[in-house]
Amino acid sequence: MKFEGDNLFLNNKYKDYKSVYYGLGSDNRVNAFCVDIEKLYYFGGIKYISDKHPFTSYYKEGIDALNNFYNNHIPKCIMEKHFLRSSTVYPLEGVDLPWYGVREKKYNTAGEHGLDFEHGDQHFGPASEKKIKLEAERLNKLHKSILSHGYRKFHDGYPRGYVLENDNNYSVMIVGGQHRVSTLVYLGCKAIPVMFSKSYPPIVSINDVDNWPYVKAGIIKKNDAIRIFNSYFD
16 A cells, blocks of 8 residues: 655654644644554544444445444434433434534434435434445445545545543544545554644643533433543443
8 A cells, every 4th residue: 555645654754643733833733643553533432443334334244234233323312422321311413522612403414425325424323225235335436546546635635633631631523524544444554643633622631521502401411421522431
């Protein structure tokens, strides 16, 4: 496997996330920081290296992996989206990750690649056959492209995400380039450069739990919010 663009995946080329985040000048936050693949997470607290991940599992098991994920992981609330149980029943809509801004969330926006929201969300089921086929096609295309042309920095771009801090430990939630990360993990990359997403809080600390919007508003109980947060750590 080859990588274009100034040895894109050499670890010593990149700073850590703190150096990028706290560096002088706003331009620093457009630089990438290197993340070991063990610290990369998908929505729902699913590690990219885990057999639970629908995309990396697809490369190993084929379309059955996607069908099993979308047919069996059909959560009813934010807790179940993270494979957690709670005595509190939270609404399926309108309750998001506890550190996000409080807003009414309805799945009535435009979908991906020509499919509207009724076909499903890539992070959980149910999903239509067309949606599952679309995910498979995207993964196949990426796999073929990277093997044929390498990972092209200025064509494929950096994955985007934000950092979750838990005392001296951290993880990274990928919010952009999720198919790319899955493909690179499957192809054997041990560390991947990531950029801070401009659409999400760059760093979320467990120490700020009392100020997380959904906790502060009393919508999600503090204990449940911490459990959701901890699902993004081992």
